[in-house]
Amino acid sequence: MTESEAWEYIESKPGWIALSTNGHDGFPHSVPIGYFASSGSIFIGCLDQTQKVKNIxxxxxxxxxxxxxxxMANIKGVLIKANAEVIRDDDERLAISQLAALQRGVDEADLPQTVRPGSIYIKAKPVKIVSWDYGNR
Known part of the structure; x- marks a missing residue:
């Protein structure tokens, strides 16, 4: 895939994304989780103080x-290497939450006005994207 095709694929949200962090014991810690993409970043909402947050x-x-x-005829995917940031600021979390709601088709009048206590966002800024598309060989 080209870079633009890879982003189109990411933005199409074909399923859960697997988030892999570096565990305290040196082993990868991988979990499937929901996400959305915007402006060249990938956002993941979750509860604070989870293992993935501590690892990041x-x-x-x-x-x-x-x-x-x-x-094999239709497998495709991306591996994204990224730097992650944990976002706890209420104003930033609210803006991200509203952006996520807009992407899900929520009307502007119905956008969230507060953030869920104990929740955070992980913002992943890609450094490198590797892609594959076996159906396009």
Missing amino acids: ERNQKISLTLESGET
Whole structure:
């Protein structure tokens, strides 16, 4: 895939994205999680103080994997190497929450006006994107 095709694929949200952080024991910590993309970044909402958040605070380097397809003829995906930032600021979280709602088709009049206590966002800024599309060989 070209870079623009990779972003189109990411923005199409074909499924859960796998977030991999570096665990305190040196092993990868990988979890499937919801996400959305905007302005060249990938945003993930979750509860604060989870293992993934603690790992990111210790080491901001993460990877994200998104894959779809069921046979070799139609498998495609991306591996994203990124630097992550934990966002706890209420105003920033509210803006991100509203952006996520708009992407889901929520009317502007119905956008969230407050943030959920104990929640945060992870903002992933891609450093490198590797992609594959076996159906395009």
